[in-house]
Amino acid sequence: MKKLFNKNIIAVCLLLALAGCKDDFDNIRIESNPIDSDQHQTIQGLAQIEKEIALNWATVTSDLYNGVTAFKTTTSDANLINVQNLWKLARNPWESNESFGFGPASTDDIDASSDDWPFDITAFNAILSSNQTLNQAFIVEMTTTTKGFHAIEYLVFGSDGKKKATDFNSRELQMLDLLSFDLRTQAGKLNTRWTTGSADSFYDDFISAGSTSSSYATTSAVLGEVLGSMVDILTELPDNKIQTPVSLQSNAYLESRFSDYSFYDYRNNLNGVYAVYVGKYGNITTKKNISSLVGAANPAVNEKVLTQFKLSLALMDLIQPTSMNQAILTKQDQLNDLAGELQKLNKILNEDVREVLGL
Amino acid sequence: MYVKCWDCKFIAFAFLLWACQDNTSQPVSENDPDEVYSGGTTTSFDVTSRAYTFPLANIGDASLAQHNVGDIVFDATFVTPPASFNGGLGPLYNNTSCKSCHANDGRARPPLGNEPFNGLLFRISAQGVDAHGGPLPLQGFGLQVQTRAIIGVQPEMNISISYEEISDSFEDGQMYSLQKPTYTIINPYIPIPIGTMISPRVANPNFGLGLLEAVAEQTILSYADENDTNGDGISGKANYVYDQSLNQIVLGRFGWKASQPSLIQQAAAAANGDMGITSTYFPDETSKEQIQDVVAHDPELSSDQLNAIKVYLETLAPPARRNSSDATVLKGRGLFIQARCSACHIPKMRTGSSGLSELSNQTIRPYTDLLLHDMGEGLSDGRPDYKASGSEWRTPPLWGIGLTKIVNGHTSFLHDGRARSLMEAVLWHGGEAEQSKQDIKKMSQADRNALIKFLESL
Numbered sequence: 001m002k003k004l005f006n007k008n009i010i011a012v013c014l015l016l017a018l019a020g021c022k023d024d025f026d027n028i029r030i031e032s033n034p035i036d037s038d039q040h041q042t043i044q045g046l047a048q049i050e051k052e053i054a055l056n057w058a059t060v061t062s063d064l065y066n067g068v069t070a071f072k073t074t075t076s077d078a079n080l081i082n083v084q085n086l087w088k089l090a091r092n093p094w095e096s097n098e099s100f101g102f103g104p105a106s107t108d109d110i111d112a113s114s115d116d117w118p119f120d121i122t123a124f125n126a127i128l129s130s131n132q133t134l135n136q137a138f139i140v141e142m143t144t145t146t147k148g149f150h151a152i153e154y155l156v157f158g159s160d161g162k163k164k165a166t167d168f169n170s171r172e173l174q175m176l177d178l179l180s181f182d183l184r185t186q187a188g189k190l191n192t193r194w195t196t197g198s199a200d201s202f203y204d205d206f207i208s209a210g211s212t213s214s215s216y217a218t219t220s221a222v223l224g225e226v227l228g229s230m231v232d233i234l235t236e237l238p239d240n241k242i243q244t245p246v247s248l249q250s251n252a253y254l255e256s257r258f259s260d261y262s263f264y265d266y267r268n269n270l271n272g273v274y275a276v277y278v279g280k281y282g283n284i285t286t287k288k289n290i291s292s293l294v295g296a297a298n299p300a301v302n303e304k305v306l307t308q309f310k311l312s313l314a315l316m317d318l319i320q321p322t323s324m325n326q327a328i329l330t331k332q333d334q335l336n337d338l339a340g341e342l343q344k345l346n347k348i349l350n351e352d353v354r355e356v357l358g359l
Numbered sequence: 360m361y362v363k364c365w366d367c368k369f370i371a372f373a374f375l376l377w378a379c380q381d382n383t384s385q386p387v388s389e390n391d392p393d394e395v396y397s398g399g400t401t402t403s404f405d406v407t408s409r410a411y412t413f414p415l416a417n418i419g420d421a422s423l424a425q426h427n428v429g430d431i432v433f434d435a436t437f438v439t440p441p442a443s444f445n446g447g448l449g450p451l452y453n454n455t456s457c458k459s460c461h462a463n464d465g466r467a468r469p470p471l472g473n474e475p476f477n478g479l480l481f482r483i484s485a486q487g488v489d490a491h492g493g494p495l496p497l498q499g500f501g502l503q504v505q506t507r508a509i510i511g512v513q514p515e516m517n518i519s520i521s522y523e524e525i526s527d528s529f530e531d532g533q534m535y536s537l538q539k540p541t542y543t544i545i546n547p548y549i550p551i552p553i554g555t556m557i558s559p560r561v562a563n564p565n566f567g568l569g570l571l572e573a574v575a576e577q578t579i580l581s582y583a584d585e586n587d588t589n590g591d592g593i594s595g596k597a598n599y600v601y602d603q604s605l606n607q608i609v610l611g612r613f614g615w616k617a618s619q620p621s622l623i624q625q626a627a628a629a630a631n632g633d634m635g636i637t638s639t640y641f642p643d644e645t646s647k648e649q650i651q652d653v654v655a656h657d658p659e660l661s662s663d664q665l666n667a668i669k670v671y672l673e674t675l676a677p678p679a680r681r682n683s684s685d686a687t688v689l690k691g692r693g694l695f696i697q698a699r700c701s702a703c704h705i706p707k708m709r710t711g712s713s714g715l716s717e718l719s720n721q722t723i724r725p726y727t728d729l730l731l732h733d734m735g736e737g738l739s740d741g742r743p744d745y746k747a748s749g750s751e752w753r754t755p756p757l758w759g760i761g762l763t764k765i766v767n768g769h770t771s772f773l774h775d776g777r778a779r780s781l782m783e784a785v786l787w788h789g790g791e792a793e794q795s796k797q798d799i800k801k802m803s804q805a806d807r808n809a810l811i812k813f814l815e816s817l
Contacts, residue, residue: 102408106462107768109477116455118445120438126510141475143507145438145455215765217406217681225407252443 034210038288038296039219045279045286046226047207050100051194052284053272056093058191061184064090064152068180071165072173080165083156083176088261090183091149095265096272096281098233102225103202103215104193112144114186117255119150121159128171139178148186150256152179157258223290224359227349230273234346237269238339246335251325262324267316270342274309277349290353298356305353308345315341391707391724397758397817398570398677399710399721410678410762411464411566415717422674422715429671432664433457437634439509447659449635450512451505451645453480457668460562460633464675466763467562468771469520469540476506478562479776480633481518481542484742486554491601491608493618493745494556499549503632504557505645512646516547522777527786530801537786539737540777556742559775560615567725567758568613568622569673573718574729575711576610582705582728593702593791595730598753600745603640612729615774616744617753623669630660630668638665673715677723678759682816691813694806698798703732703754703791726757726817735789738773750790761815781814782807 064086071079094115097105105111124146132138139147155176157163168176193202209216216222241262245253254262275281279289295302315338319327327335353359396402403413414426436456440446453476454460460467460478467478481504484494496502500515508514522538529535542559544551585596598611602620611617619625627640635645638660660668682688695701704726713719731751739750747753752774760781764770770780778784788796799810 104768106408109474112459116436118436118438118442120442120448120455122439122442122446123510126439130510132510137473140473143455144459145436221406224405225409228405228407228409250443 034218036210036219038293039223040210041288042279042286042290042293043209043219043222044207045284045289046222046276047194047203048284048286049276049279049281050097050206051196051203052282053093053097053100054187054191054194056282057090057097058184058187060086060090060093061180061187065180065184068176072177075165075168075173077165080156080163080168084259087149087152087156088259088264090187091256091261091265092268094149094187095268096275098269098272099226099229099276101229101232103206104190108189108193109144110186110190114148114183115150116144116148117150118145118252119154120145121154124151124154128175134171134174134178136178136181139182147179147182149183150258152176152183153256153258153261155179159258161258161260220357220359223293223357224354226276227290227354227357227359230276231346231350233269233273234342234349237266238342238346241266241269242335242339242342245324245328246332246339249329251328254324254328257325260323260325263319263322263327266324270309270312270316274313277305277309290357294353294356301348301352301356305345305348308341308348312338312341312345393722394683394706394724395680396722397680397724398567399723401570401676401717401721402679403676404679406678406681406762406765408463408766411564411675411759411766413676415569415674415676417717418674419717422670422717425667425670426674428664429667429669429674432660432668433461433671437636437659447636449507449509449645451508451515452635453503453505453507453633454478455634457629457634461565463766464565465766466564466769466771467776468767468769469559469561469776476518480504480506480560480562482558482560482742482744484556485552486556488743492599493601494742497552497555500551501632501645503645505632505635513548516551517545519543519545529804529807531803533804535782535786537783538777538779540775556740558740558742558744561771561774561776563615563755564759565672566675567677567723567756568675569713569715569718570677570710570721570723571612571725571727571729571756572622572673573710573713573715573721574708574723578708578711579610579612579729583730591699591702592794593699593732595703595728595732596746596751598731598744598746611745611753615752615755616747617729617731618744618747622672623665626668626672627660627665630665636660638662640665670715673718677725678762680724680816681761682812685812685816687809687812688816689813690806691809691811691816694799694802694810695813698795698802698810700792700795701726702795703728703730704757705754724758727754730754732792733790734787734792737789738787740774757814757817759817761817781811785810 067083067086071083101111120143123143127146155172158167192198193200195201196203205213205215206222209222210219241255245251251257255265256262276290278291279286291302291306294305319331319334400417401415403416405413414423418426434456435445437445437448439448448455469479470476482502483497483500483504484502485497487495489495494502505515506517521541521543523541525537525539526534542557580597583595583597585594587594598617599608600611600618600620602609603624609620611620613619613622613625619628624640627638630636630638631641631645636659637644638658639662642658705728706726707722707724710718710721710723731747731753733750734752735750738752741749743749772778772781772784773787778787785799786796799807802810
């Protein structure tokens with residue numbers, strides 16, 4: 001008995017001493033099974049949603065390019081209004097796409113080439129007034145802050161949102177044509193990468209997580225990727241997109257100030273995150289989704305997320321009229337409240353949902 | 360047999376001594392149960408495209424607040440002045456934001472096809488050295504080629520890349536091909552003198568830099584063997600470079616040739632050279648003393664903003680290893696050591712004391728010695744950089760390298776991104792690493808695969 005006691009004492013001392021000379025590792029991870037069936041089905045659903053968003057974006061940017069072509073042929077106010085509306089339609093799927101900001105949107109520079117911000121208005125005006133030859137090669141070389149959505153927006157709405165067809169000169173029309181073609185190209189790239197069987201298909205890599213994927217060794221890695229993107233936009237939306245222009249009282253900090261379409265950009269940001277969480281986008285409804293995964297593991301957390309989504313969406317819809325250019329001057333309290341609720345939603349997703357899903 | 364209690368105590372004591380010893384002078388460890396913790400207690404655990412973007416796992420509130428400010432500045436996109444905000448771009452520049460080259464705080468690659476240059480830049484210099492022994496700025500160009508400019512100013516030049524395929528085979532007969540780049544200068548704004556030296560450099564990952572800065576100088580120097588006194592064919596040489604804030608020559612740690620002494624100087628130099636953003640460190644515009652000089656602006660990056668970027672870079676956590684206990688990975692690890700890759704890519708070291716307590720006294724696994732090594736003529740850029748000759752390069756840290764594909768969507772490696780895979784990077788090794796490469800070429804396909812599996816687990 002005495003010997004046993006001594007041995008135990010020594011063993012405990014040894015363990016304590018070893019623990020003492022180790023670094024303070026309290027976050028040891030246990031690797032999970034690479035493929036979880038429910039997660040796998042959720043990922044198939046997420047891929048379907050992104051495939052649909054990318055296809056929509058490719059379609060509406062093609063419509064925009066066609067509209068610009070018609071406007072270039074017949075430079076009328078009616079055709080300009082059509083282009084302005086098509087620009088807004090092209091914004092919708094793109095701004096809903098923030099939960100998929102990883103992969104080709106990032107690595108293929110699609111995000112930067114399409115939606116860099118702030119728009120370099122000084123450089124863009126200088127290009128227009130220079131004798132620089134305008135062609136596709138030049139557009140490819142252009143700094144990303146002078147092309148994409150916001151360069152097109154500046155051209156078709158003007159700095160005050162009051163542009164008329166008669167305001168356009170031939171160089172602006174040429175630039176508009178080239179920029180809308182380039183935007184369509186970027187959307188086409190995203191659509192191709194999110195198409196199964198395409199060359200270098202990211203879609204295939206995404207859905208094969210945990211098996212043959214070259215990017216994701218486990219299904220939970222994909223869920224972590226998507227959740228990370230959701231958290232990123234729910235950080236950027238309240239902090240940078242809402243609170244910064246409110247606190248500085250300047251629409252220069254609003255995303256789509258020329259068109260005054262920022263409210264819809266922000267609504268689409270939130271819609272996109274919600275669509276991914278509940279697995280519903282357009283005509284697509286997925287049986288397994290992040291909400292169902294969370295709900296199966298912890299119904300209270302899922303309810304908490306859904307409630308916070310509803311509250312945030314409702315607060316956003318209270319902002320009427322939907323001019324963010326005006327709202328930052330007249331509805332600061334409402335916008336700050338909205339930002340606060342979005343930050344709460346962000347925290348729930350980043351902490352509670354992450355914990356429930358073991359990410 | 361029953362062990363006496365005294366014997367138990369003796370064994371336990373001896374084991375404790377072994378377990379607690381500082382492994383600084385023991386670079387190759389056969390058994391490292393904590394190897395998953397690349398950055399010690401700072402290590403982050405994320406296997407997504409954000410793997411390089413997390414603050415230190417042990418970061419304190421004060422450091423985190425500064426980190427977050429630095430994150431915003433690092434993300435800021437600069438535009439042509441005058442502007443409501445973020446003006447100051449150019450007049451000459453390579454890109455408009457830090458993140459444009461260091462996407463997701465990761466590694467850049469050379470352009471493909473007609474893509475613009477994002478993250479591959481070119482150092483340039485004339486023959487000779489400057490007052491501090493560093494590269495001599497080329498009149499009219501300085502020390503870095505800016506391929507972009509604000510409207511009204513001509514970019515210094517354009518550069519195109521072409522590749523020549525070079526075929527060879529492993530000893531088992533399996534063929535491989537390496538691509539050798541050739542750079543062609545197009546439309547320089549003034550003629551470029553004969554003898555001008557140009558060196559391509561891709562943007563490196565940002566994480567773990569604070570830990571590398573916290574490694575004591577004596578630790579790094581303990582790995583050096585400049586004259587190869589031990590006769591193993593591997594030397595290891597420290598670079599000594601000019602520190603502007605100290606106005607003296609100090610040990611170089613950062614960049615492909617270890618030509619930057621500190622993170623703050625590295626950050627300020629990059630802001631100035633890459634974006635034309637001035638600071639108290641580099642108050643002159645990139646066009647100073649050039650034909651197309653413009654009026655200097657006030658520092659476009661305040662000291663507070665520059666310091667915030669420094670803290671941001673200091674406090675990005677190294678990602679944890681994956682699958683470190685996998686049998687194939689363990690086999691590859693053994694082969695890595697056996698081929699003596701670990702003689703330069705030193706697996707483990709300890710940091711010293713740092714101004715940030717989070718970084719102090721950490722056992723880290725960066726797989727570098729931070730020293731210069733001759734990598735052979737195949738990789739030479741022919742451009743000396745302080746003590747580094749054209750063929751000498753700093754051993755790049757390998758930690759996190761296996762996440763490059765998911766973080767940055769490519770597997771381009773080496774200083775100019777010429778290697779299209781980890782194995783191609785291995786096969787470009789020469790000079791001091793020639794024997795290691797030959798040993799790997801003799802390996803079976805299974806062993807080569809295990810070696811790559813190991814590298815991918817880092």
